[in-house]
Amino acid sequence: MKSDRQERISALVQASGRVKVTDLSLLLDVSEMTVRRDLEELEDQGVLTRVHGGAVSTTSRSFEPGFPARVRLHTAAKKRIGAAAAALIRDGETLIIDAGTTTLPVAEAMRPDIRVRVMALSLHVADALADMPNVTLMIPGGLVRHGERSFVGGMAVSTFDSLTFDTVILTSGGVDVEAGVTEYEFDDAETKLAALRCARRKIVVADGSKLGAVAFVRLCPIDMVDIVVTDIDAPANAVQLIRAAGVEVILA
Numbered sequence: 197m198k199s200d201r202q203e204r205i206s207a208l209v210q211a212s213g214r215v216k217v218t219d220l221s222l223l224l225d226v227s228e229m230t231v232r233r234d235l236e237e238l239e240d241q242g243v244l245t246r247v248h249g250g251a252v253s254t255t256s257r258s259f260e261p262g263f264p265a266r267v268r269l270h271t272a273a274k275k276r277i278g279a280a281a282a283a284l285i286r287d288g289e290t291l292i293i294d295a296g297t298t299t300l301p302v303a304e305a306m307r308p309d310i311r312v313r314v315m316a317l318s319l320h321v322a323d324a325l326a327d328m329p330n331v332t333l334m335i336p337g338g339l340v341r342h343g344e345r346s347f348v349g350g351m352a353v354s355t356f357d358s359l360t361f362d363t364v365i366l367t368s369g370g371v372d373v374e375a376g377v378t379e380y381e382f383d384d385a386e387t388k389l390a391a392l393r394c395a396r397r398k399i400v401v402a403d404g405s406k407l408g409a410v411a412f413v414r415l416c417p418i419d420m421v422d423i424v425v426t427d428i429d430a431p432a433n434a435v436q437l438i439r440a441a442g443v444e445v446i447l448a
Contacts, residue, residue, distance in 0.1 A: 206244070209238075209253050214247075214253070216249055274403055277298055280425050281305075284425075290312070290315075292361050292363070292364040293315070294317050295367070298367050299365055300321055308329075308330075310330060311330040312331055315355075315359075315361065315391075336355035346384055348384060353386055359394055361391075363397040363399060366415075368411070369410075369412070371402050371406050371418070371438070372434075373440075378409075378413060379412070380411045380412050392416055398423075399425065401425045403430075404430030406426075423443070425445075425446045428448065
């Protein structure tokens with residue numbers, strides 16, 4: 197299927213930084229013309245940039261691929277992470293679920309009978325929870341960031357001034373022992389920081405590609421995090437370092 201093929205191309209270019217049309221044609225057992233069409237579509241989605249003979253990753257410390265591009269990456273791992281994180285949610289909790297392609301599977305995996313009050317930091321997450329009968333759904337004020345559908349701005353931040361929550365489930369651009377938890381965009385980071393400040397238990401969900409990575413804006417030191425939920429293919433050395441810092445790591 198084209199979607200499966202393009203997901204594999206997306207993962208390959210993110211992992212290696214650069215791919216060649218000829219290599220992809222052999223690996224995927226399709227024509228070079230088919231590969232070029234796939235690369236053109238993926239470029240339109242912001243996943244990669246086409247260059248002579250192939251394509252390169254768009255990922256950097258300063259710029260993050262858009263939601264439609266990221267949602268194609270590591271989908272199986274994100275579903276497992278989502279299920280593992282959802283299992284940590286306790287009945288009766290007050291909860292913040294961050295915006296992102298790894299927190300959306302958390303919302304989707306929540307058991308239908310759970311009774312919680314949830315502040316959703318994106319329209320994607322809010323939509324996933326809106327029809328759950330026992331979820332009291334809240335959204336902050338502020339602006340909605342185009343493409344991401346995340347809530348940003350002063351109104352979103354000030355929503356948290358008079359509230360306290362049991363748990364925040366957070367996404368990030370990178371999780372590194374020295375740099376801590378980092379994010380790409382100032383606007384999103386501002387909302388995340390407000391959420392972190394008013395939640396007692398802090399859970400970070402991140403696929404293995406985020407471990408050891410460092411993005412542009414620092415959110416918090418690693419020892420502020422209680423649990424990191426990642427996938428079984430995460431780099432073993434990164435997992436070991438995070439655990440050595442006193443953080444529980446769950447592999448899904």
